[in-house]
Amino acid sequence: MGSYHKTMVLLVVLLIVCRISADLERFEQTTKGDGTLRFLVVGDWGRKGEFNQSRVAFQMGRIGEKMDIDFVVSTGDNFYDNGLKGVEDPNFVDSFTDIYTAKSLQKQWFNVLGNHDYRGDAVAQLSPLLRKIDSRWLCLRSFIVNAELAELFFVDTSPFVDEYFTNPGDHVYDWRDVSPVKTYIAHLLKDLELALENSKATWKIVVGHHAIRSVSHHGDTLELVDQLLPILQANDVDLYINGHDHCLQRISDTKSPIQFLTSGAGSKAWRGDVNTSNDQGLKFFYDGQGFMSVDLTYTHVVIIFYDVFGSILHRWTMSKPLLHSIM
Numbered sequence: 001m002g003s004y005h006k007t008m009v010l011l012v013v014l015l016i017v018c019r020i021s022a023d024l025e026r027f028e029q030t031t032k033g034d035g036t037l038r039f040l041v042v043g044d045w046g047r048k049g050e051f052n053q054s055r056v057a058f059q060m061g062r063i064g065e066k067m068d069i070d071f072v073v074s075t076g077d078n079f080y081d082n083g084l085k086g087v088e089d090p091n092f093v094d095s096f097t098d099i100y101t102a103k104s105l106q107k108q109w110f111n112v113l114g115n116h117d118y119r120g121d122a123v124a125q126l127s128p129l130l131r132k133i134d135s136r137w138l139c140l141r142s143f144i145v146n147a148e149l150a151e152l153f154f155v156d157t158s159p160f161v162d163e164y165f166t167n168p169g170d171h172v173y174d175w176r177d178v179s180p181v182k183t184y185i186a187h188l189l190k191d192l193e194l195a196l197e198n199s200k201a202t203w204k205i206v207v208g209h210h211a212i213r214s215v216s217h218h219g220d221t222l223e224l225v226d227q228l229l230p231i232l233q234a235n236d237v238d239l240y241i242n243g244h245d246h247c248l249q250r251i252s253d254t255k256s257p258i259q260f261l262t263s264g265a266g267s268k269a270w271r272g273d274v275n276t277s278n279d280q281g282l283k284f285f286y287d288g289q290g291f292m293s294v295d296l297t298y299t300h301v302v303i304i305f306y307d308v309f310g311s312i313l314h315r316w317t318m319s320k321p322l323l324h325s326i327m
């Protein structure tokens, strides 16, 4: 093939790649450039400091400093009880800006929406106006963060849950820009699948609010087991990280290397219900407040769960042959 033809083929391929992955917004996260990536994960937190939110925040600051973290991930249910009322809602400052005050937490925060966030003005949390109030804030429904050795795929999981549509009870959900939901989910899954297939990152990490697997109050989210999990299993995803259940847990998938990590213990916890009939692959469960850290290199991952005193509750590490990252 002549070089002209090669160039044309390359152009067409590039155009296709750009087009198919155009729907999920992408962000480049600069890293320290030393082959490490470290971040904290907290979920289900915004309660103006109450229910130990401030104590968890303090320990996040301490551990964040020690680890020299690159960013923070929030697994949703950012503001209780019913999200934000609008961009001017003081709950944003009271539950976020004024709580996570440590120097080490003055980094980019990547947030998804939880079901409680959809009970308020969901669109407000996505607004760039919030970034003017606190520049750390970034919340979108579904998006991708390219952080050199890892790619993080944030997925909007609330629209998957049938019950919120068929049996909402007293709750009113803000489904603006989500309806019709079947189309919304079909597009989202297609975009995610293509993005995962095209990903060259050593570590593929998917973040959503709802658990795929959980032995706690809400249990497995069956819609995600049916619709999302097969895509993750087919595309070498390493970690699925969620909140929703107000606890900390690690469950290993029985059919793939995926680890299901719940970090939904940013404030109110102590639900007291564990379903042991559903504990295949369960490696760790803590029914109290705390958070999680993720420490990555090209060959290793270290996951640590901490309680409200910053004490280590559980530590898990896994290595990958370097070959994997070169291919």
Ligand SMILES: *[C@@H]1O[C@H](CO)[C@@H](O)[C@H](O)[C@H]1NC(C)=O
Binding pocket: 051, 052, 268, 269, 270, 288, 289, 308
């Ligand atoms: C705060 O954390 C402590 C230690 O885990 C726990 O005993 C206490 O019940 C928590 N308080 C609330 C309000 O959850």
Ligand SMILES: *[C@@H]1O[C@H](CO)[C@@H](O)[C@H](O)[C@H]1NC(C)=O
Binding pocket: 219, 220, 275, 277, 278
């Ligand atoms: C426990 O989990 C099983 C299987 O997931 C489910 O069928 C059952 O209803 C759950 N029990 C309770 C008390 O929630």
